[in-house]
Amino acid sequence: MGWFAFGILTRVFAVKARFEIDEEQTKLMQARWEGRNTKQVRVRPPGIDQVLLEHAKLQVFGEMGRKSALMRTVRMEMAESVRKAARARWRQHRQARNGHRE
Numbered sequence: 001m002g003w004f005a006f007g008i009l010t011r012v013f014a015v016k017a018r019f020e021i022d023e024e025q026t027k028l029m030q031a032r033w034e035g036r037n038t039k040q041v042r043v044r045p046p047g048i049d050q051v052l053l054e055h056a057k058l059q060v061f062g063e064m065g066r067k068s069a070l071m072r073t074v075r076m077e078m079a080e081s082v083r084k085a086a087r088a089r090w091r092q093h094r095q096a097r098n099g100h101r102e
Helices: 003-012 023-034 050-101
Strands: none
Touching: none
16 A cells, blocks of 8 residues: 555555554564665656656646636627627617608
């Protein structure tokens, strides 16, 4: 289980984790830790984790989509009000023009 999933579980179950050093296990593992061949250890280069980056992309793109949908709705409403105003002006213009002819 990764740290992200572990964090979610601790929040869901409303618990805190507390890590303590186990002296007995430390004594057993000390030889292995010191005798480890560093060429056989995989080391991640420092930087942003790919999973975190993908999660962030989903959040950012989702927010961008919501905002663009809102803007599209606002633009459509504005276009509708502009269209209604133009029709009203044209109607007034026709009524004024027809009123002068009679």
